[in-house]
Amino acid sequence: MLAVNKHIEQKDFVLSVEGLTVSFDGFKAVSDLSLYVEEQEIRVIIGPNGAGKTTVLDLICGRTKATEGSIKFKGQELTRMNEHQIVHAGVGRKFQNPSIYEDLTVFENLELSYPKGRGVWGALTFRRDAAVIDKVHEIAEMIFLPDKLDMPAELLSHGQKQWLEIGMLLIQDPELLMLDEPVAGMSVAERQQTAALLQRITKDRSVLVIEHDMQFVADIADRVTVLHQGKVLSEGSMERVQNDPKVIEVYLGH
Numbered sequence: 001m002l003a004v005n006k007h008i009e010q011k012d013f014v015l016s017v018e019g020l021t022v023s024f025d026g027f028k029a030v031s032d033l034s035l036y037v038e039e040q041e042i043r044v045i046i047g048p049n050g051a052g053k054t055t056v057l058d059l060i061c062g063r064t065k066a067t068e069g070s071i072k073f074k075g076q077e078l079t080r081m082n083e084h085q086i087v088h089a090g091v092g093r094k095f096q097n098p099s100i101y102e103d104l105t106v107f108e109n110l111e112l113s114y115p116k117g118r119g120v121w122g123a124l125t126f127r128r129d130a131a132v133i134d135k136v137h138e139i140a141e142m143i144f145l146p147d148k149l150d151m152p153a154e155l156l157s158h159g160q161k162q163w164l165e166i167g168m169l170l171i172q173d174p175e176l177l178m179l180d181e182p183v184a185g186m187s188v189a190e191r192q193q194t195a196a197l198l199q200r201i202t203k204d205r206s207v208l209v210i211e212h213d214m215q216f217v218a219d220i221a222d223r224v225t226v227l228h229q230g231k232v233l234s235e236g237s238m239e240r241v242q243n244d245p246k247v248i249e250v251y252l253g254h
């Protein structure tokens with residue numbers, strides 16, 4: 001039994017959530033939730049409004065403290081760590097609205113997010129060495145902005161701002177990247193590009209996404225977890241959850 005657990009936690013799953021519960025004044029927004037994410041997996045969490053999707057991401061990144069349960073990331077217990085320690089452990093989180101520096105260029109936004117740029121001396125004295133410049137160019141290419149490096153971020157389209165923020169997380173090389181509705185407000189073409197982007201970045205990491213756009217979910221998800229009232233209602237391939245009568249009743253049928 002012990003050997004099986006060890007195998008599950010250390011080899012197969014980058015993230016193991018077990019019995020996770022959070023109560024807000026007695027209301028359980030997340031209730032005895034278990035969730036296992038594999039290396040290189042794109043997992044999408046779907047479910048009706050108020051199902052607890054954002055709260056799950058808040059719990060994983062340490063923004064909200066769990067009432068009960070465990071969140072293991074590469075064997076480390078995240079429920080005992082603060083937000084900063086969780087980022088340092090390799091968990092990146094993108095919120096729904098982009099939080100980029102509007103008056104800085106794309107280059108500067110990426111450069112500021114490079115981990116070495118936040119050392120003891122702070123970003124201002126940070127030297128632009130060749131490794132940083134190379135990395136910024138590599139990420140800019142990946143997020144479809146190689147020609148926009150000198151452009152102030154405020155002039156980017158909404159979709160390009162979302163990509164920039166993903167780039168600002170990627171430059172920190174997280175092993176788990178969590179995205180809350182990354183394609184909201186994007187054009188169809190931008191959605192397709194974002195799907196390609198996510199597929200490419202999972203060569204080195206796992207991605208946990210909250211999304212309502214079912215076409216996008218179908219394009220990217222290895223597996224889908226359906227939440228309802230803080231619990232897992234259904235889980236599996238897109239095809240499986242799409243045809244699950246319980247899911248049709250509470251979510252997809254509406």
Ligand SMILES: Nc1ncnc2c1ncn2[C@@H]1O[C@H](COP(=O)(O)OP(=O)(O)OP(=O)(O)O)[C@@H](O)[C@H]1O
Pocket residue numbers: 024029047048049050051052053054055056
């Ligand atoms: N800090 C909080 N205090 C009290 N209640 C909260 C808090 N955070 C979330 N909730 C409640 O928990 C429930 C789950 O909210 P959550 O935002 O996680 O749902 P969601 O599935 O992400 O919904 P949506 O699709 O609308 O974003 C909601 O009823 C919400 O009002």
